[in-house]
Amino acid sequence: MQHTLVMTGASRGIGRVAAEHILRRSPDTHLLLVARGSSGARLAAELSGHTVSHVPADVGSLESVRSAATGIRDRLDRGELPPLRGFVGNAGTxxxxxxxxxxxxxxxxxxxxxxxxxxxxxxxxxxxxVPARIVITASDTHFGDLRHNLGMVPGPAWKSPDLLARTGAFPRPHTAAAGRTAYSTSKLAAIHLVHEYARRLPAGIDAVAYNPGFVPGTGLARNAGPVTRFAMRRILPVMTLTPFAIGRRAAGRYLADIVLGTTPAPTGSYVDRSRVARSSEESYDPRREHELWEAAERFTAAYAAGADALSDDVLSGSPRWDRTAPADSGEHDS
Structure with missing residues (x-):
């Protein structure tokens, strides 16, 4: 049955590879790309031969996100799009x-x-x-140890969400180290919210965090200096020949596997590349997750105003899975 999948971050890197796999392996998918400027139209044209459309949005602007999401809701309500079965939040910076x-x-x-x-x-x-699946791209930088970060990214430094949402939350905020700390902390926050979505969303709407591992050669370092950009493009890709990194084609294929359900993953789980695994011990903190949910609700309330809200009993729903035990007790890949 034809269905709609909304996807951010599909214009380059692992998202682009994942989009190609999804369309090839699931011909009933109407892939709705959320992209900035003309990149959505360009990508839709490059993926011709499949059912692809696009909506313009800058994910760095909540007003732009609101406009895009409202437009998608309207198109669904008018029957211009088939039923919505998934959202992939792959855009990151x-x-x-x-x-x-x-x-x-x-x-x-x-x-x-x-x-x-x-x-x-x-x-x-x-x-x-339903059934529907939400997939949010996370990162193993949230572990904060040498094994997962290879010493390249500082580990997360959790603070009150009201501090994390503002500039200057970390020591020496003008440095690249602070920027990388903001990144690893944001990816820990993403996992916290996936856990909270698993508690609050209605049965049949699953939420999963996906860790692609270290993928050199993507656009993530586009805001870095010239030396770092050169290393990411020309030197670090050699690491994909070792267990410490993964190529974007493999990472994109793994993302498609999760979206399509080829990789089984219960709601609230963390998928490390190709298998369900346990995220960091720090990532399992119901008190912190609730606090982050409440803060994210406050920060986005003005942009969500006017949209149909879920009833209070749904929003205060109890957990539907046991997060005290890992779904997979095996070791993480490096």
């Missing part, structure tokens, strides 16, 4: 400091990697046709 503000006045990393996805989920949640 990393800055060379922790001082960059989004258009809405939030710290830019937090705005893109956390708040944009949250607003999309909240504005689309009552338009999903």
């Amino acid at each position: 990393q800055y060379t400091d922790a001082l960059t503000e989004s258009l809405d006045g939030f710290e830019a990393t937090f705005a893109v990697n956390v708040l944009a996805n949250h607003l999309f989920v909240r504005l689309l949640q009552d338009r999903f046709a």
